[in-house]
Amino acid sequence: MLNQEMPLVTIAIPTFNRAGTYLKHTLQSAIGQTYKKIEVIVSDNCSTDHTERVVKEFNDPRIQYVKHSQNIGHFRNFKFCIEQARGDYFLLLQDDDLIDEDFVDACLKTVNYSIMEIGVIRTGTRYIDPDGHCLGEWPNEVGGLSTEEFFLAYLSFKTGIYLCSTLWNTKRLREAGGMSSKHNLFLDVMAVARLSSQFGRNDIQESKASNRKHPNELSSSVKTKEWCEESFLLVDVMCNLASEKRMALSLKRAGRNFIFKHNYNLAKKEKVVSNRLKGFLLISRKCGHLFFISRFLKYVVLDGWKAVKRKIKQLIVPVGYAT
Structure with a gap:
């Protein structure tokens, strides 16, 4: 060519x-x-x-x-x-x-x-x-x-x-x-x-x-509220682009979990406690309170277990022999 x-x-x-x-x-x-x-x-x-x-x-x-x-x-x-x-x-x-x-x-x-x-x-x-x-x-x-x-x-x-x-x-x-x-x-x-x-x-x-x-990357200073609103819009766009109603329903179900996990991880990073709680409340209203509570408990347990494992690793120090 x-x-x-x-x-x-x-x-x-x-x-x-x-x-x-x-x-x-x-x-x-x-x-x-x-x-x-x-x-x-x-x-x-x-x-x-x-x-x-x-x-x-x-x-x-x-x-x-x-x-x-x-x-x-x-x-x-x-x-x-x-x-x-x-x-x-x-x-x-x-x-x-x-x-x-x-x-x-x-x-x-x-x-x-x-x-x-x-x-x-x-x-x-x-x-x-x-x-x-x-x-x-x-x-x-x-x-x-x-x-x-x-x-x-x-x-x-x-x-x-x-x-x-x-x-x-x-x-x-x-x-x-x-x-x-x-x-x-x-x-x-x-x-x-x-x-x-x-x-x-x-x-x-x-x-x-x-x-x-x-x-200092571009997305690091964005508020949880804005991410939450935008993630709902994204899921709506994908559902509307689906060629079959069955697939749209599958996308909607997957989308709710995506919205929770994505925004939960962002809300956790909020340094101001009141902003963190506002983020959790917003996610709860949008996803449904029962869904939020079930996922929230799951991730709190997972986060707690990860923290315990990190603590254990820090405490396990190799013991050497004195010479």
Whole structure:
């Protein structure tokens, strides 16, 4: 196939004040792709650090640097990236995440390096700490499953959806209204649900991208109430996209457990006790009081047992012989 017939892939990096931490590594992972027909858009959300200098040091003609005159917010910056993309396929790579050098190659291989109607192409995802050390990974093991089975796998915590490991069909993403939701928390998951339902998806089992976990990541400051509201909306979207009433009921049942577990784990992390209790009360009202009580007791027991095991491990100290 001639080079000019190969699809163009846009890798967009929305960024704000990450010049001294992760941006350089993220940008290097983008331009270091084995697939060369890419454009990289760095959308600087009015950073006050030396972001521009970091970007220009790469001296790569495929990089387009745009600096906004004022901070337009995280999600308007996401929207800007989608609007600016010229590629047939699009990756929104946050400025603290990474992609493997063969990420684009592996994704395009599933469509024979051509422009197809497929809505999304997904890979597995690694978790890394602030220093880039691997904390674990989540292989993408939903290949061959129907759309509804894919939704069930997500709601059952058997697969994850992350921006860094999702390649979008740019045209179809725009037609679907881009990425948006009430609180912009599950915006990527909702967009994946809609596009995979209408246009299908391709799945790659291996992990080809890394999601960085650190205290300043985007979702770390969001209130439990907003997550709770958004998770109910997500389940509704998936149920409405189901092709059969039977599958919609299965998704609704799985969704209630997803809503409880996801938001229970968030509420536990609330440092202010009153906020934690408000979170539990909200989940109880939405899920049903009896359901909440049964699940709450189950997880309290599990959490208690885990704490006991950690304490036992701390107390068991190897005894050495005096010399």
